[in-house]
Amino acid sequence: MPLLTYQEARPWAKAIRQAVVLKKMPPWFAAAGGPFHNNPSLTTKEIETIEAWVEAGAPRGAGKDAPKPVRWQEGWNIPSPDLVVTAPKPFPVPASGAVDYQFLILPLRTLEDHWVTAAEIRPGARSAVHHIVAYIRDPDSPWLKDAPRNQAFRAEGVTTSDILAIYTPGQAPFVAPEGMAKKLRAGAELVLQFHYTPNGRAEMDQTSVGLVFTGKAPAKRVLTLQMGNAEFHIPPGDPNYRVTVGGTLPNDALLLSMFPHMHLRGKAFEYDLTAEGGRDETLLRVAPYSFQWQLNYILEQPRLLPKGTHLRWTAWFDNSASNPSNPDPAKDVSYGEQSWDEMMIGFFDVAVDPKLDKSAFFVR
Numbered sequence: 001m002p003l004l005t006y007q008e009a010r011p012w013a014k015a016i017r018q019a020v021v022l023k024k025m026p027p028w029f030a031a032a033g034g035p036f037h038n039n040p041s042l043t044t045k046e047i048e049t050i051e052a053w054v055e056a057g058a059p060r061g062a063g064k065d066a067p068k069p070v071r072w073q074e075g076w077n078i079p080s081p082d083l084v085v086t087a088p089k090p091f092p093v094p095a096s097g098a099v100d101y102q103f104l105i106l107p108l109r110t111l112e113d114h115w116v117t118a119a120e121i122r123p124g125a126r127s128a129v130h131h132i133v134a135y136i137r138d139p140d141s142p143w144l145k146d147a148p149r150n151q152a153f154r155a156e157g158v159t160t161s162d163i164l165a166i167y168t169p170g171q172a173p174f175v176a177p178e179g180m181a182k183k184l185r186a187g188a189e190l191v192l193q194f195h196y197t198p199n200g201r202a203e204m205d206q207t208s209v210g211l212v213f214t215g216k217a218p219a220k221r222v223l224t225l226q227m228g229n230a231e232f233h234i235p236p237g238d239p240n241y242r243v244t245v246g247g248t249l250p251n252d253a254l255l256l257s258m259f260p261h262m263h264l265r266g267k268a269f270e271y272d273l274t275a276e277g278g279r280d281e282t283l284l285r286v287a288p289y290s291f292q293w294q295l296n297y298i299l300e301q302p303r304l305l306p307k308g309t310h311l312r313w314t315a316w317f318d319n320s321a322s323n324p325s326n327p328d329p330a331k332d333v334s335y336g337e338q339s340w341d342e343m344m345i346g347f348f349d350v351a352v353d354p355k356l357d358k359s360a361f362f363v364r
């Protein structure tokens with residue numbers, strides 16, 4: 001429900017009080033690390049102001065003080081895009097059942113290299129979209145080389161291609177910090193990966209992606225890296241199963257943001273580093289983890305990770321019957337794409353020397 005005007009918010013007053021007092025809203029799960037640029041949490045004073053407003057009968061304020069509502073449909077959340085690509089035809093999402101991941105390759109027909117400072121994915125049928133990932137497929141990549149273009153198909157498997165942007169509910173679009181950008185080589189294509197979750201109503205989804213270019217060569221190139229573990233088995237009923245993954249950075253990188261990803265049994269996720277002298281530090285702890293909120297935690301200040309820094313991600317899973325989201329506590333759970341299987345991936349955006357690409361870091 002939109003809460004942009006007094007008329008829209010008024011009927012929800014009691015639910016709003018409840019959501020903000022219990023800190024269910026705005027959604028935010030960082031329990032350590034940061035500070036984070038996109039932390040939307042309300043201050044104690046703001047929460048008290050909302051409580052007092054509801055207790056006073058949720059009165060209307062002075063009209064002249066009201067901000068102008070900005071609605072989702074009214075354009076992009078990034079600056080006006082230089083290039084917009086749209087799925088050539090809508091994809092029919094059925095009312096029920098599971099839909100395999102769908103892929104759609106959109107050629108961009110760019111004749112020169114571009115630097116992308118912002119990118120946004122706009123689904124057509126938001127309520128049926130669990131996530132969309134937009135990958136940059138370099139022209140010489142063997143990945144999906146012979147797949148059809150401009151039409152949806154099913155595919156599996158992994159790629160080393162860079163990620164341009166991710167859409168999940170509540171996710172901010174990709175906006176690079178000043179002087180930084182993602183590289184789009186001449187002839188590159190976008191590969192969109194769709195995870196649809198049928199919601200009881202048949203929907204047609206026609207997604208667009210908007211890209212903002214800069215003419216200036218950036219001082220840093222932004223790469224989306226990931227470290228994950230796909231070799232785990234979570235025993236039935238285990239309330240606190242721990243999975244880790246680690247690696248040593250082969251080159252200097254500026255850490256920009258972190259995006260932990262698990263499924264319904266995800267309980268907590270932590271990003272830690274060990275600096276050269278052996279000192280441990282927590283970069284981000286997400287606890288409790290909620291599958292419903294796939295959020296990106298953007299650092300207020302980029303953080304230098306010198307070459308040789310050891311990175312370690314830890315995930316905890318709750319496969320017990322006390323986890324209300326658990327689809328089946330009797331199951332031995334391993335890696336898989338659907339929500340009833342599990343994943344353990346820690347994505348992280350870094351800014352690096354513009355001459356480097358993903359092969360200079362963790363490829364997978």
Ligand code: HEM
Nearest residue numbers: 003012015016017019020025026027040042169170171292
């Ligand atoms: C101060 C800011 C916010 C207030 C007052 C607020 C208020 C609320 C309320 C009253 C509900 C209904 C809770 C219920 O069913 O009991 C709700 C649900 C929801 N809100 Fe917010 N919200 C805020 C910020 C946000 C933000 C920033 C996002 C997205 C990033 C968001 C996304 C949602 C979603 C997706 C739901 C449905 C969740 C569910 O059904 O579990 N809200 N919000």
